[in-house]
Amino acid sequence: MGYEGKKVLVVDDSAVMRQIIKKNLKELGFTDLTEAEDGAAGLKAAGEGGFDLIVSDWNMPNMTGLEFLKAVRADGALKGVAFIMVTSEADKEKIMEAVQAGVNQYIVKPFNAVQLEEKIKAIKF
Amino acid sequence: MATINFNDGTMPSVLTDVSRDSIISIFNTIFGSEPKFDEEDNAEGLGEGVVGIISFMGDVNYIIMLALPKNSAIAMASKFCGFDIDYDSPDMGDVVGELANVLAGDIVARMSKEDFKVTMSLPTIMRGNDVEPVLPRGLPLEKLHFTMEEGNFMLKVAGAKSGDQIGRKPGT
Numbered sequence: 001m002g003y004e005g006k007k008v009l010v011v012d013d014s015a016v017m018r019q020i021i022k023k024n025l026k027e028l029g030f031t032d033l034t035e036a037e038d039g040a041a042g043l044k045a046a047g048e049g050g051f052d053l054i055v056s057d058w059n060m061p062n063m064t065g066l067e068f069l070k071a072v073r074a075d076g077a078l079k080g081v082a083f084i085m086v087t088s089e090a091d092k093e094k095i096m097e098a099v100q101a102g103v104n105q106y107i108v109k110p111f112n113a114v115q116l117e118e119k120i121k122a123i124k125f
Numbered sequence: 126m127a128t129i130n131f132n133d134g135t136m137p138s139v140l141t142d143v144s145r146d147s148i149i150s151i152f153n154t155i156f157g158s159e160p161k162f163d164e165e166d167n168a169e170g171l172g173e174g175v176v177g178i179i180s181f182m183g184d185v186n187y188i189i190m191l192a193l194p195k196n197s198a199i200a201m202a203s204k205f206c207g208f209d210i211d212y213d214s215p216d217m218g219d220v221v222g223e224l225a226n227v228l229a230g231d232i233v234a235r236m237s238k239e240d241f242k243v244t245m246s247l248p249t250i251m252r253g254n255d256v257e258p259v260l261p262r263g264l265p266l267e268k269l270h271f272t273m274e275e276g277n278f279m280l281k282v283a284g285a286k287s288g289d290q291i292g293r294k295p296g297t
Contacts, residue, residue: 016219020206059226059247088230089245091237109227110155110205 003029006125007049010035011042011056011068012086021055021086024113028120039063043071046078052125055116058087058094066101073102082125086111127240129185131284136265139239140187144282145269147231155227156204156275163270170255171279174198175217177225177250178258180285181232183243189232190257190281191225197276204275222248261286 036042058065105119202210264284
């Protein structure tokens with residue numbers, strides 16, 4: 001599957017995790033990658049950008065991934081953007097909360113490029 | 126639902142068992158080899174190194190401190206990221222924080238299976254020589270030592286009182 005030309009926004013408060021996620025996405029063939037350091041910065045970037053996919057951490061200061069997801073789904077221009085939530089917790093209640101808020105896929109850390117691609121393929125964006 | 130309050134000053138085995146099992150499982154997944162748990166509590170300190178601290182709140186309040194000596198931190202960071210990280214850079218703190226975060230996420234899931242509902246804080250990072258937070262008196266502390274290809278490391282598990290928190294709450 002060719003991902004060239006697909007625009008992805010990576011949101012995580014950890015600069016290293018952003019690098020790791022971007023490295024995984026590059027391995028899968030994505031080339032147009034933008035990053036933001038928390039949900040608030042992610043929302044601002046998303047509003048400026050025409051993104052096909054958002055990959056966001058859950059636990060972040062300022063605006064959590066869940067708050068960010070809800071804001072994206074409440075925005076008429078952004079609500080159709082595919083959204084993958086990255087988290088260190090596999091708690092069922094949290095997954096349900098994210099699903100109810102409109103997340104497309106949910107991936108638990110640690111993960112690699114192959115596991116990330118499975119989630120991306122499942123979205124069919 | 127179970128609760129723990131540390132009234133007798135001892136560390137419940139469920140906390141150390143869950144922490145040990147999480148370390149073995151998560152580090153095996155990340156680094157591709159299983160860390161060996163060292164039953165003996167050698168008195169050696171951390172020396173120069175990095176500590177990632179996370180608080181748990183809920184049916185039991187406690188803290189974990191993932192302590193990586195400098196050389197272990199450098200080797201683990203390189204393996205975790207797939208690229209080298211300068212020990213003195215802010216990125217090293219990010220990596221150790223992320224390792225602690227992933228470990229804590231697994232601990233939350235395992236505690237839930239043991240019927241303890243806890244939530245975790247965001248990680249706080251300390252770096253230096255034999256660094257550790259000042260903990261309240263009278264609460265239990267256990268040190269779990271591990272060895273693996275990337276180097277030795279330690280996990281400290283400490284009881285906390287309701288309201289005590291060292292790591293940041295998510296969203297703050």
